[in-house]
Amino acid sequence: MTTTVHVAQPAPTRGSASTRAKSEFGPLRDRIVADGLLERRIDHYLWRGTLILLGLAAVAAGIVLLSGSWWVLLLAPVAAIVSAQVSFLGHDAGHQQISESRKTNRVIGVIAANVLAGISYGWWQDKHLRHHANPNQEGLDPDVGESIIAWSEEQAAKKTGFARWFARHQAAFFFPLLTFEGWNLSVAGFRALKARPAKARTLEVGLLVLHFAVYFGFLFILLPPPVAILFILIHRGLYGLNLGSAFAPNHKGMPMPPAGSRLDHLHKQVLTSRDVLGGPVVDFMLGGLNYQIEHHLFPSMPRPHLKLAQPIIRDYCATIDLPYRACGVIESYGECLRHLHKAGH
Numbered sequence: 001m002t003t004t005v006h007v008a009q010p011a012p013t014r015g016s017a018s019t020r021a022k023s024e025f026g027p028l029r030d031r032i033v034a035d036g037l038l039e040r041r042i043d044h045y046l047w048r049g050t051l052i053l054l055g056l057a058a059v060a061a062g063i064v065l066l067s068g069s070w071w072v073l074l075l076a077p078v079a080a081i082v083s084a085q086v087s088f089l090g091h092d093a094g095h096q097q098i099s100e101s102r103k104t105n106r107v108i109g110v111i112a113a114n115v116l117a118g119i120s121y122g123w124w125q126d127k128h129l130r131h132h133a134n135p136n137q138e139g140l141d142p143d144v145g146e147s148i149i150a151w152s153e154e155q156a157a158k159k160t161g162f163a164r165w166f167a168r169h170q171a172a173f174f175f176p177l178l179t180f181e182g183w184n185l186s187v188a189g190f191r192a193l194k195a196r197p198a199k200a201r202t203l204e205v206g207l208l209v210l211h212f213a214v215y216f217g218f219l220f221i222l223l224p225p226p227v228a229i230l231f232i233l234i235h236r237g238l239y240g241l242n243l244g245s246a247f248a249p250n251h252k253g254m255p256m257p258p259a260g261s262r263l264d265h266l267h268k269q270v271l272t273s274r275d276v277l278g279g280p281v282v283d284f285m286l287g288g289l290n291y292q293i294e295h296h297l298f299p300s301m302p303r304p305h306l307k308l309a310q311p312i313i314r315d316y317c318a319t320i321d322l323p324y325r326a327c328g329v330i331e332s333y334g335e336c337l338r339h340l341h342k343a344g345h
Contacts (some may be wrong), residue, residue: 025266028316032298037309041302045089045098049108052089055082056116060218063231067222076231080238081285083182086116087243088287088303094125095299114207118215120189122196122204132299136256136272143247144256148177149340152256156344167344171337178244179237242285249276249332250292253339254325269296270317274335275310275326282329283307293324 032038059079066072090112092098093105106121113121127142134140138152150156150167159167166173190208193201219228254272257263263271276282276290283290291306294313301309310326317324327335 024320025264028266028297028313031312031316032301032309035308035312037305038298038301040098040100041304042099044302044304045092048085049089052082052085055085063219063222070227072223072227073231073234076234077238079235080242083117083235083239084242084246084285084287086112087119088246088289090117090119090121090124091128091287091289092303094121094128095295097300097302110204110207114204115211118208118211119185120193120204120208122200123189123192124185132296134257135269135296136251136254137259137261138256139259143251149174150343151252152343153345170344171341174248174337174340175241175245178241178248181240181244182236183240185240185243245333246286246289248336249286249329250274250289253332253335266297267322269293270322270324272296273325274332275324276329276332277326278329293326 055078059075059082062075062078063072066075090109093109093112096102096105098108099105109125110121113119113124131141131143136144138144138154144151146155146158148163148166149170150159156164156167186208190205193204196204216232219231222228223231251272251274254274257268257272270293273292273296275293276286278290288303288306289295291310294301294306294309297313298309314324314326
């Protein structure tokens with residue numbers, strides 16, 4: 001299923017651009033607030049958090065019970081899905097979706113990211129909030145910064161040798177590369193911690209060391225080394241693939257505002273984002289991030305409210321002639337890969 005609003009640009013109106021922007025976003029925000037969609041849902045996060053902890057406990061118990069058999073490797077994909085759900089919970093905490101208390105959200109975020117996922121919460125939050133401020137804008141959004149992937153033709157043109165060859169074929173390598181995303185997030189967080197204040201750095205380093213000591217220790221004590229290594233490779237690979245598959249279809253292939261663009265909040269977030277349709281399974285596997293337009297417009301909106309906000313925001317965009325892009329999973333990934341192919345050539 002695909003939903004795209006294709007319309008002409010709105011007719012010029014009197015008043016400054018900033019005034020018009022506020023007048024367009026204001027009624028939408030008022031409706032969202034009136035419907036109670038920004039109110040916290042601690043009940044939802046209590047049962048979700050409980051299920052995640054039970055999932056982790058079940059996987060650990062299964063590893064103990066199957067430690068003498070290669071069948072234990074069947075638990076690695078399950079562990080990957082549970083780990084992704086842990087990261088999505090940390091994401092929601094970082095956006096203040098869980099509690100009215102910033103301290104409570106931070107505690108939950110640090111436990112989810114550092115202790116359970118092995119990712120620096122402070123580093124990730126800084127990076128992710130910069131992405132939200134300027135999505136898909138080169139030089140401002142760290143998610144489209146220069147890296148092994150060329151997100152634009154300008155980035156590809158700067159590459160030489162093997163890097164240039166890789167850029168030309170990057171669409172084919174994109175999903176295999178996502179299997180390294182879990183490791184990439186952990187390593188990048190470790191590297192960035194040296195810039196953190198001493199107190200925060202000490203806490204985060206300590207919790208990250210604790211995570212990997214328990215993770216590797218638990219597996220290598222219980223499992224023969226070859227089995228433990230295979231379990232880690234499968235678990236971390238599928239974990240990275242799940243995370244990457246949740247983030248990639250949200251912006252990749254959507255417009256990339258040129259440097260110096262001055263779009264208002266409503267247009268900036270809607271024009272650069274894409275919703276992914278697909279029902280409860282997609283909602284679960286993508287951690288609610290498939291409602292990307294709603295999430296970017298109202299980052300603190302609790303996850304269970306995003307689906308409720310979708311028809312309100314979609315219909316509102318239609319009334320003000322603002323293109324709203326929503327499509328199915330396969331189509332969204334196809335747009336991502338076509339963009340990567342074009343950017344790399």
